[in-house]
Amino acid sequence: MAYDVLIRGGQVVQPEGIAVADIAIADGQIVAVEPEISGAAREEIDARGLVVFPGVIDIHVHFNEPGRTTWEGLRTGSRAFAAGGGTLFADMPLNSIPPVLDGAAFHVKQQAAEAQSVVDFALWGGLTPRNLDRLEELAEAGVIGLKAFLADSGVEEFPAADDYTLYEGMRRAAQLQLLVAVHAENATLVRRLAEAALREGHHSARAYLRSRPIIAELEAIQRALLFAEETGCALHIVHVTVARGVLLAWEARQRGVDVSIETCPHYLLFTEDDLERLGPVLKCAPPIRSAAEQRALWQALLRGQIDLIASDHSPSPPELKQSTDFFAAWGGINGVQFTLPAMVTAGVLEHGLPLTQLARLLAARPAERFRFAGRGQLRPGNLADLTLLVVGEPWCPGPAESFSRYPLSPYLGRQFQARVQRTIVRGQTVYVDGRIVREGGGQLVRPQRHG
Numbered sequence: 001m002a003y004d005v006l007i008r009g010g011q012v013v014q015p016e017g018i019a020v021a022d023i024a025i026a027d028g029q030i031v032a033v034e035p036e037i038s039g040a041a042r043e044e045i046d047a048r049g050l051v052v053f054p055g056v057i058d059i060h061v062h063f064n065e066p067g068r069t070t071w072e073g074l075r076t077g078s079r080a081f082a083a084g085g086g087t088l089f090a091d092m093p094l095n096s097i098p099p100v101l102d103g104a105a106f107h108v109k110q111q112a113a114e115a116q117s118v119v120d121f122a123l124w125g126g127l128t129p130r131n132l133d134r135l136e137e138l139a140e141a142g143v144i145g146l147k148a149f150l151a152d153s154g155v156e157e158f159p160a161a162d163d164y165t166l167y168e169g170m171r172r173a174a175q176l177q178l179l180v181a182v183h184a185e186n187a188t189l190v191r192r193l194a195e196a197a198l199r200e201g202h203h204s205a206r207a208y209l210r211s212r213p214i215i216a217e218l219e220a221i222q223r224a225l226l227f228a229e230e231t232g233c234a235l236h237i238v239h240v241t242v243a244r245g246v247l248l249a250w251e252a253r254q255r256g257v258d259v260s261i262e263t264c265p266h267y268l269l270f271t272e273d274d275l276e277r278l279g280p281v282l283k284c285a286p287p288i289r290s291a292a293e294q295r296a297l298w299q300a301l302l303r304g305q306i307d308l309i310a311s312d313h314s315p316s317p318p319e320l321k322q323s324t325d326f327f328a329a330w331g332g333i334n335g336v337q338f339t340l341p342a343m344v345t346a347g348v349l350e351h352g353l354p355l356t357q358l359a360r361l362l363a364a365r366p367a368e369r370f371r372f373a374g375r376g377q378l379r380p381g382n383l384a385d386l387t388l389l390v391v392g393e394p395w396c397p398g399p400a401e402s403f404s405r406y407p408l409s410p411y412l413g414r415q416f417q418a419r420v421q422r423t424i425v426r427g428q429t430v431y432v433d434g435r436i437v438r439e440g441g442g443q444l445v446r447p448q449r450h451g
Contacts, residue, residue, distance in 0.1 A: 002039060002041065002042075003026050003037075003040070003042075004042055005024075005025040005043045006022060006023070006037060006040075006041040006043070006044045006045070007044075007052060007386075007388075008044060008045065008047060009021075009022065009046065010051065012033060012052045013051060013053050013378065014359075015377060019035070023037075023384075023386070025427045028384055028426035028428075029383055033379070050390060050391075051388070052378065052386055052389075053359060053388075054359050054376055054378055054387075055085065055088065055385030055387055055425065056084065056085045057086075057087070057362065058088075058336060058339065059089075059262075059308070059369075060238055060239070060310035060311065060313075061314075062091070063078070064095040065113075066096055066097060066108060067096045071316050073116065074113050074117050074121075075118075076403065076405040077313065077405075078121070079118055079431075080313075080337040080404040081336045082119050083434075083436070084336060085387035086119055087387070088122065089119065089121055089122070090370070091109070091122075093123070093125055093158070094126060094153050095158075095314070096109055097157060099155075100126055100138070101134060101158075102134040102138065103134070106143065110123065110444055113444065114442065114443070117440070118439065119423075120385075120425060120445050121443075121444060122445045122447070123142070124143055124144060124145055125138035125139075126146065127146040127169040127173070128148070129159055129162060129165045132165060132172070135172050135178070136176060139176040139178055144446075145178055145179035145236065146179070146181070148181070149182075149183045150182055151183065151187040151190050152190075154331060154332075166223075170231040171233070174232045174233040177449065179369075179370070180228070180234070180235055181236040182236075182237055182238065184220035184238075185220050186219045189219070193216075194211040203326055203327060204326055205272075205279070205326050208327055212286055214242050214244070214289070217240075218245055218248065221237055222248055225248060225249060234258040235257065235259045237261055237262065238262050238310070239262060240306070241263070241288075241289050243293070243297050243299065244296075246297070247300070250305050261306050262306070262309070263297065267289065267294065268294065268298060268346060268347070270288050270410060271288060271294055274288065279321075280323065280329035281333075281334075281408060282410045283326065283329055284312070284314070284331050302351065306361070308365045309339065311335045311338075312332075312333065312335070313334060313336035314331075314334075315334035315405070315408065321408060335409060337397075337411075338416075340362065341419055343362065344391060344418035345416045349417050359377075363375075363376040363377070371447035371449075372445055375445075384426060384427040385424065386424050387420055388423075390419050390421050395417070396415045397413075397416075398413065399412060403436070
C-alpha cells in the first residue's frame with residue numbers, strides 16, 4: 001500500500017505506553033501505528049532514536065493580532081509554537097483590538113489567523129460587563145469558551161468581570177454549553193495592596209510579589225467554584241500557581257463541579273529568587289511563587305490533580321519590560337516555544353513524570369476538555385499532528401533560536417535536555433531542523449458540539 005508519509009522506528013508515545021513503531025499517514029490522518037509497516041510512501045522519515053510525541057495543544061496563548069501585532073502577531077507566534085512542537089493553539093480574546101467580544105470580532109481574528117498561522121488554531125471569546133448580550137453569537141461563531149478576568153486584565157478594552165457579570169455569564173454559558181475560564185485573583189485586594197506599596201515608595205520585585213498574595217488567588221478560585229456549582233457551568237481555572245488552589249478545585253470536583261485546572265511551565269521551573277535575578281522578563285500575574293510552593297505544585301502535578309499545562313504566552317515589545325518600577329513593566333512571559341523541552345527536562349528527566357502522563361497534560365486532555373475531535377493522541381483515525389523529539393542531548397537556546405518576534409524570554413540561556421527536531425500538522429511538515437518550511441496553512445478548529 002502507498003502512503004503519503006511513513007515515520008519509521010520512533011519511540012511512539014501513546015496513552016497505554018511507549019513502543020518502537022512505524023506510523024503511516026494518508027490524507028492528513030494516521031492510518032496505522034504498528035511495529036513494522038510494509039509498503040511505500042511519498043516521504044519516509046527516519047525516527048530511530050527519536051521520541052514521537054503528540055502535537056502540543058496549547059489552549060492559552062496571547063498572540064495579540066489584530067491591533068497589537070507588533071507585540072507578537074499570529075505569524076511569529078505560530079512559528080515559535082511550531083518550533084516547540086505545537087500543532088494547535090487557542091488564542092485568548094483580550095489583547096487584540098478589537099477584543100473578541102462579539103461575532104464580528106471573532107471573524108476578524110479568524111481571517112487574520114487563516115492568513116498568518118502555520119499551525120491550526122482555535123479562538124476564545126470574552127466575558128466582560130460589555131458583552132453579556134453577545135454570548136450567543138460567540139457560541140455560534142465557534143469559540144471554545146469564554147474568558148473572564150476577576151482582576152484587571154492589563155488592557156482597557158477588556159474590563160474585569162464583576163460578580164454579577166460572572167454569575168450571569170456563567171448561567172448563560174451553561175445554557176449555551178460553553179465553558180468559562182477565569183483568571184483568578186481578587187481584584188480589590190491586589191489593587192489596594194499595589195496602591196499601598198506605590199504610595200509608600202516600594203517598586204521592587206518583592207513589593208510586587210507582596211501585592212499579589214496567594215490568598216488573592218485562593219479567594220477568587222473559591223468564588224468561581226461556588227458560582228460554577230450554583231449555575232451548572234463548566235469551569236476552567238487558568239494558570240493556577242499553588243497546590244492549595246489545585247486542592248480547592250479538586251475538592252469541588254468531588255462534589256460534582258465540572259472544573260478543570262491548568263498550570264504553566266514557568267510556575268514549575270522558576271521561583272521568586274529567579275524573579276529578582278531575572279527581573280521583569282519573568283513578571284506575570286499571578287506571580288511566580290516561592291520554592292516551597294513550587295515543590296507542592298509539582299506534587300499535585302505528579303499526583304494527577306492538574307488537568308493540563310499551557311504556556312500563557314504573553315510577550316510584549318522590549319521597552320514595555322524595561323522599567324525600574326516593577327509594577328509598571330508589562331506582566332507576561334514569552335514561553336510558547338519552550339513548553340515541551342522544558343517539561344520533558346524538568347518533568348520527565350528531573351521529577352520522574354512519565355512521558356505518557358506528559359502527553360496527556362499537553363495533548364490528550366486539552367483535546368478532550370475542549371472537544372477537539374480526532375486530536376491529542378497518536379491513534380489510527382486521528383489527525384496526524386505530532387512532533388519528533390531529541391531527548392537526552394543538551395540544548396541551550398539563545399536569541400538566534402527564538403522564532404518569536406522579540407527574543408526576550410526567561411527560557412533563553414537555560415539548558416534543556418530535549419529539543420524539537422520536526423513538527424507535523426495534519427501530515428505536513430511545518431518545522432524541521434531549525435527551519436519553518438511552510439507559510440500559512442493553519443485552519444480554524446471549532447469544538448465538537450454536544451448532542
